[in-house]
Amino acid sequence: MTSHAPTPHAPTSHAPTVPDTPAPDGAPPAPTRSRALALAVLCAGMLMIILDGSIVTVALPAIQGDLHFSPADLTWTVNAYLIAFGGLLLLAGRLGDLIGRKRVFVAGLAVFTAASLLCALATSQGMLIAARFLQGVGGAMASAVSLGMIVTLFPEPGERGRAIGAFSFVGAAGASIGQVLGGVLTEALDWHWIFLINLPIGLAAALLALRVLAPDHGPGLRGGVDLLGAGLVTAALMLGSYAIVGTGGNGWASARTLLLGALALALLAAFTLRQALAARPLLPLRIFRSRGLTAAAAVQTLTVGGMFGFQVMIALYLQDVRGYGAAATGLALLPAAVSGGAVSLLLSARLNARFGERRMLLTGLVLLLAGLALLTRLPADADYALDVLPTMLLISGFGLANSAVTALAMAGVDPRDAGTASGLFGTAQQVGSALGVAVLSTLATGRAHALTVAGHPAAESLTAGFRLAFTVAAGLLALALLLAAASARPVIRT
Incomplete structure (x- = not known):
């Protein structure tokens, strides 16, 4: 999530600014309070989108029962969102570079919020799936430009590191918090509320964005669509x-x-x-001259694939094998959110500044790999404190890895391409999420089915399937670790 703020007089400059943000040519920086407010708005918008991505998974059984989804059709409440989100990130990032990232961000929040209302009001399968697709469109628009906006707001490495830590905190904690919140809302009220909760957050974030984020002016559509x-x-x-x-x-x-x-x-x-x-x-190939961006995108694809797949698999294990309810499952995942969030918010910036992003990326990946390796021997009658909690704590490594790989991805990217690079990095994340869930769920289901047919007890069959999924997830983390270790030299700060 890093870049350099361009000179505002250059014809190719169209990075977002806050009021009184000057050119980086010796003028004083923008007021800290203004930039802090801008960062808070961007984080709030992303928190809503990230929460929604995980909050739905816990409510799937309730949605299935209410709208009479078949097991195969039910997956489209998630798939419709993933397809729109992953497909439009790159285009949305480029549009942000051309017409202004603030415009695309606010428009994305508006679309996402309106689509959330439609999801909450859905009375049929088709309406919910269409609304989820529209949510993916809005989520892609807001997500694709957020990274570019943040890195141009904080050109100084120390401030940039702290901003990345705060933004990474949203990513590390948001998904797990979403599962807790999804379980509580579904059990206390009903599944409609998992979408209604987006309305106040989305409206507040959009209105504040209009006030806090100063207009940024790209070359317009004539600049190259x-x-x-x-x-x-x-x-x-x-x-x-x-x-x-x-x-x-x-x-x-x-x-x-x-x-x-x-x-x-x-x-x-x-x-x-x-x-x-x-x-x-649309995607200038010069972007790939940034060796850091290319390697970091590949590492992030593998990391997110393993971790997002793990998150879905462990939630299913707790419910299908251990008999946890929706709220209990969310609470069981809470230690991962707390530990990962604490590392992202309180430690990642300091550690990156002291030891360098590359070392912190490797450290974070080692912790993640160790956590998933523990689950490869998970028994059907697992004790949470002994068999699951240690992994939840080791997952704090995601707070280190995510902030470090984001910084490495965007360092050295040309400011005029910040939105496009942000969209490219986001696309890598989304492809990793979709691929991880698809691969791990297919392997787990196939293994469990084969053992069940062979006469093994249901709990043991399911657990064996989940162990296979965790083993493959650990393999993805191992590949990410090897690639990170063999990739580009540490970024030279300027």
Whole structure:
């Protein structure tokens, strides 16, 4: 989440500023209070989106019973969101560079909030799925530009590190808090409230953003909207996401999955060729000259794939094997939110400044790998304090890894490409989430089914499936660790 603020007089400059933010040419920096308020608004908007991403998973059984979803159709309440979110991040980031990131951010919050109301009012399966897709559109718009806005607000490395720590706290804690909140709201009220809670947060964040974030002016759509490139990459990402999330019901080797995957890869190849030839590309290939961004995006894809898949699998284990209710499951995951959030907010910036982001990334990945490795021997009759809680505490490593990899990703990115780079990094995260859940859930389900057919008890079969999922998740973290260790040299601060 880092970049450098551009000079406001340069024709290519269109980074967001707050009132009184000067050029970084020796003028005094923007007031700390103004930038702190801007950061708080951006974090609030992202917290709402991240909470919603996890709050729904706990309420799925209640939604299924109320709207009479079949098990296969129920997954589309999550998949519709993932497909829209993952498919539009890159386009939304580029639009932020062209027409202003503040505009795209506020518009995204408005779309997301309106879609949340539609979700809460849904009385049919089709209405809920369509509203969830619209939520994904709004979430992509707000998420794609948030990173670029934050890094240009804090050009000084020390302040930038603290801002990244605060933003990473939202990511580390938001998902687990969402599961706690989802369980409480679903049991105390009903599932509609998991969407209604977004309304006050979204409205307040949008209104404050209009006041706190100063207008930023990009070159406008005339500055380069590659419509063909936008269509190719959006279609490729959506089709790829659709293929991935559909593997649970169709399998990885099915004709449907292979055909959609091949088509997505062909569209992605056509997009890459288009970017090399276009006068004003949607994704300037010069971005990949930033070795830090390219390596960090790959590391983040693997890390998020393992961790998001773990989060879904451990919640299912606690409910399906150990018999936890929705609220109890959320509370069981709370230590991960508290420990990860504390590390992100209180320690990550200081440790990054003292030891460097690369070392902290490696340390965080080692902790995550150790936590998941413990679950590879999880028994069917696990004791929470002995078998699960240690992993919940080791997950605090995500607070270190997430802030460090974000800083490494954006350091050295050209300010004019901050929104596009933010969208690219977000796309890597989203692809990792979709891929992780699809791979781990498919493996766990297949293993459990095979053992059940062979006559093993249900609890043991399910647990064996989850152990396989945790083993693969640990493998993804191991790959991320190896890639991080072998990747670019530490970033040289300027």
